[in-house]
Amino acid sequence: MEERREVVEKGPDGQRRVVTSETVAPAVEEVDHKHVVTYDPYAERRQIADRLVQATWLVFGIIEGLLAIRFVLLLLGANRANEFAQLVLGASAPFVAPFLGLFTTPAAGGSVIELNTLVAMLVYLLLAWVVVRIIWLLVGETRSSVHTTATSVERRVD
Numbered sequence: 001m002e003e004r005r006e007v008v009e010k011g012p013d014g015q016r017r018v019v020t021s022e023t024v025a026p027a028v029e030e031v032d033h034k035h036v037v038t039y040d041p042y043a044e045r046r047q048i049a050d051r052l053v054q055a056t057w058l059v060f061g062i063i064e065g066l067l068a069i070r071f072v073l074l075l076l077g078a079n080r081a082n083e084f085a086q087l088v089l090g091a092s093a094p095f096v097a098p099f100l101g102l103f104t105t106p107a108a109g110g111s112v113i114e115l116n117t118l119v120a121m122l123v124y125l126l127l128a129w130v131v132v133r134i135i136w137l138l139v140g141e142t143r144s145s146v147h148t149t150a151t152s153v154e155r156r157v158d
Helices: 043-075 083-099 114-140
Strands: 002-009 017-022 027-034 151-157
Touching: 043 083, 043 114, 083 114
Parallel strands: none
Antiparallel strands: 002 017, 027 151
16 A cells, blocks of 8 residues: 655745655455365266165165055055056066065965065065165265365465
8 A cells, every 4th residue: 555645845044846756555464365175086986885775775766666556556456457557567577576486475365465575675675785884885986075275375466
């Protein structure tokens, strides 16, 4: 900051003179600027592993949901001629096929307790858990690192 003032005065001999008064601030001011950049080099790999895990749970979740609907439809004695029942039973049949004949299927009236479907649901849940663990072993990243730039002092001239 700089301030200049001029005043015209008469000296003792009667002559005019100009008196200049200047206030000069220091030419240099120190200004602290803190510039922080955070970067995690493992974030992208962690994100890929998260996406793979989410996709795995989604696929197995759809299979589990389909099997659960199958179990409820058979338990409540749904009409097998109905289109929705046919769709669900047909779509879930390949997932239950490896477990057919494992247990006898108790039935009362139109209601069926298909224990094979319950076993299939348990096996697919465990299989999903194993696949997720394998994904984390192969792709997962538990390391974390943060890089931060140092504080810098910049000088500014006014």
